[in-house]
Amino acid sequence: MQRWSKLFIPTLREAPADAEVASHKFLIRAGYVRQLAAGIYSYLFMAQRTILKITGIVREEMDTIGQELYLPALNPREVWEASGRWSVMGDNMFRLKDRKGADLCLGMTHEEIMTDIARKELRSYKQLPQIWYQIQTKFRDEPRPKSGLLRVRQFTMKDSYSFDLTREGLDKSFDLHDAAYRRIFKRCGLEFVAVEADSGSMGGSQSQEFMVYTDAGEDLVASCGKCGYAANLEKATSQLAVEADQPATASGAREKILTPGTKTIDDVAAFLKVPVNNNMKSLAYVMTDEVKGQPFYRPLLVLMRGNDQMNEAKLGGAIGGREFRPMQEEEIVKYFGSPAGYLGPVGLPQVTLAEEKGKAAYAGDDKAFVVLMDKALDGRKNLVGGANVAEHHFVGLNRGVDFDVTTVADLRNVVEGEGCPKCGAPLKLGKTVEIGHIFKLGTKYSESMGATVLDENGKERVIIMGSYGIGVERILTSCIEQNHDDNGFWLAPSIAPFTVVVVPTVMKDAAIVEAAEKIAAELEAAGYDVLLDDRDERPGVKFKDADLVGIPYRVNIGKLLAEGKVEVVERAGSKKTEVAMAGVLEHVRALYNPRA
């Protein structure tokens, strides 16, 4: 049992002005955390207690499928060079030098270190499969830390890695994680969805994210209430309504039209009286490419329907993970010979598509464009597009006649209400926070770093890996986002810093204090984490604090004691019940039994 009067729980009546989201405000107000710098927080007593409970649950579940390790956060450059990520990670990686001038970094994730152990130690297929996990601090120099503990530069991650000989083995390791993650999040009291996701810069094939719906989220998830389909916007697709094409021009060929002052798609559509989606908008980018090891910038043109939004993750995937950025004004003039607003694919020099080690390669000089077309434009006729001449657009554009494309790909963002790709029911879009991510890495790291074993035929085989993460603090923040009101928040008893707070309303009343002590001791003995609010404060202060700090159950001992009763309050829903002294334990146990 802990006594509030002895603890450091610095609650605040007001939240700092710069706190925006609920979890940030309440973590500060409830005395859980204090900020040290942008995206760097100190966890005080209450936060640390719940973090320990969360990691306790994570550890219990992970121990059923793997083994816990603990790896260095301070990493030498060499390990990250071995995988190629020393340069890929860019400014997101914290870097430093030791006294000898050698480069070090702070780990953002631990594929490299785990793979390094595997390549040095694993020799035989008989040692596989392995699942190794750790709970470690991760460091990421986020370009923009925000929303309290939601996007930070230092945080706790449970990360695990699986090592298998076969694809089937990887599938099994993946499924084990999927099941363990569901158990973990459920035990933490979270509502979550598992969604198809983009595997991003980590590389890999199948990828699944665990998301929590909250307005504080940064990711959009498209989901179908009918069949259960759910996917990150970076991956989501939909069934689109068929749209009517424009009739061909009178001549049957494309025609160049003067369209003065029409710099946006909407302007053009209105001017020509053509539906926006019969317009083809041209987005200009430059991408990094290389020929024979020589890197250079290559122009990239993306063709989309007028109303559609391009998704950068999808674009990145469509160009094989090459880096890209929007073209700047001077570059537009240089590559297109036209000012922005009138760009189109007609007459541009274009690359040819080659195949290199199973990866798409582009052949052509540095003036040659890669032209990508969104799938929604596939088969469309007589489109409107820029003429690469100021104040002019073409009508009657047709692929194969007026222009060619390098690749057709799904590049657009799904819009709410479009048909589910599986069952056709309308899709919903919701903001979410990512709390976990599991994916099949394949051989990306084991191959580049040389992690191999001998199989039963004595043949060298590259280990097949998976990588799996959980953001520990995000479990806490998500719980608060999902369970709060104006007065504070409540956590699931499994992760709350205390399960019950016992509140004697008047400390000068010996009978009340005695009864409170008795009840607190009784609950403690029954396995509850009990906080006794023995502060000499007015009842109102104690009640306000109790509501604020996330404890799911409260027992008030006060004026009802004259009748031999106390009051049990369930924080979620604020349900109050009068209970006889002797029945308190039984009543609370019916709400939650820590030993069940």
Place this chain on the structure above:
RNA sequence: CGGGGCGUAGCGCAGCCUGGUAGCGCACCUGCCUUGGGCGCAGGGGGUCGCAGGUUCGAAUCCUGUCGCCCCGACCA
């Protein structure tokens, strides 16, 4: 990286425009009072006005630089 905002007591803010040596509420300390939803009264402690430089007799206030923090954007050409 682009744009915007803010740095004055632990928290929330005023003062700055129009320079004259810093204030309010909450919190904190002492005493009295009160005791079921942040009670009341009295007294008290606490601030390099983010930092550096400049202008001035004099700078929280004006100027320059710098650091920090927050928000928006970094797809619709």
